Amino acid sequence: MVDFSLKGKVALITGASYGIGFAIAKGMASAGATIVFNDIKQELVDKGLAAYKEAGIEAHGYVCDVTDEAAVAELVKKVTEEVGHINILVNNAGIIMRIPMCDMTAAQFRKVIDIDLNGPFIMSKAVIPDMIEQGGGKIINICSMMSELGRETVSAYAAAKGGLKMLTRNIASEYGKYNIQCNGIGPGYIATPQTAPLRERQPDGSRHPFDQFIIAKTPAERWGEAEDLAGPAVFLASPASDFVNGHILYVDGGILAYIGKQPGND
Ligand code: NAP
Ligand code: GCO
Numbered sequence: 001m002v003d004f005s006l007k008g009k010v011a012l013i014t015g016a017s018y019g020i021g022f023a024i025a026k027g028m029a030s031a032g033a034t035i036v037f038n039d040i041k042q043e044l045v046d047k048g049l050a051a052y053k054e055a056g057i058e059a060h061g062y063v064c065d066v067t068d069e070a071a072v073a074e075l076v077k078k079v080t081e082e083v084g085h086i087n088i089l090v091n092n093a094g095i096i097m098r099i100p101m102c103d104m105t106a107a108q109f110r111k112v113i114d115i116d117l118n119g120p121f122i123m124s125k126a127v128i129p130d131m132i133e134q135g136g137g138k139i140i141n142i143c144s145m146m147s148e149l150g151r152e153t154v155s156a157y158a159a160a161k162g163g164l165k166m167l168t169r170n171i172a173s174e175y176g177k178y179n180i181q182c183n184g185i186g187p188g189y190i191a192t193p194q195t196a197p198l199r200e201r202q203p204d205g206s207r208h209p210f211d212q213f214i215i216a217k218t219p220a221e222r223w224g225e226a227e228d229l230a231g232p233a234v235f236l237a238s239p240a241s242d243f244v245n246g247h248i249l250y251v252d253g254g255i256l257a258y259i260g261k262q263p264g265n266d
Helices: 019-030 042-054 069-082 106-133 155-178 193-198 209-217 226-237
Strands: 010-014 034-039 060-063 088-091 137-142 180-187 248-251
Touching (some): 010 019, 010 106, 019 034, 019 042, 019 088, 019 226, 034 042, 042 060, 060 069, 069 106, 088 106, 088 226, 106 137, 106 180, 137 155, 137 226, 155 180, 180 226, 193 209
Parallel strands (some): 010 088, 034 060, 088 137, 137 180, 180 248
């Protein structure tokens, strides 16, 4: 009997008031997990709690900036006391700045690296000691197409997500002996607030050029939905993946496998 159940597990998903994190949390709740999430603003946490409640999920929400090591230590302490030992960590919180590299300030570059790469380091470092005490755990890092590919204007984001792929592999290597599995999910292009600028209708009502580009690059000929990531996340959080470690599971509709549709081949 393959065990995909998360019953009795506490899952902490960062930045999960909405978007991909929220969809992953709903999926994990449906598999039996207790959901804990954080966001950087109380009003976002409140919005998230209301959304979870509407979905029938009694989630636990906390305000915490994943780049603030002291705040993260306090978060993990409070969650462990108030909810229980953290069995599953999903490093989902992230930002992107779409700026040509030579126009980007070092401060802007650092901010993206700080949230998208240092944040998962800080969060993972905070939960691993107790996972070791508890006999194991699961860490899932939300990587990206940009863990493998580059494109104009996303240098900081690609550097962060490429680093996150290797941080994933290193955590797997260093802590696998404690029955901790650390894997990544590499979403393709997903319809969330983060990609809304890439999907905006043009003044003439036509699709955004980038929207058309992604449809041509995706064998599934559609943008992903956040819900497309829930099943892969439940798999990587469950006992069914106990021998999967250091793997980046791309959930991209086939983008990475496909050279792209030849123009005129509709
Ligand atoms: P999103 O809609 O922008 O949501 C990101 C979440 O992270 C927001 O709730 C945001 O809160 C939170 N956050 C930002 N900085 C934070 C910090 N310092 N501490 C705690 N929370 C913070 O993004 P998304 O599209 O759902 O993406 C979620 C993850 O998937 C990100 O890591 C992203 O890079 C990755 N991803 C997205 C796609 C895609 O196509 N959408 C594809 C591949 C990978 P605020 O609202 O307050 O900023
Ligand atoms: C972009 C997009 C992508 C997606 C995602 C793809 O500007 O190219 O925002 O980076 O967010 O990371 O996997």
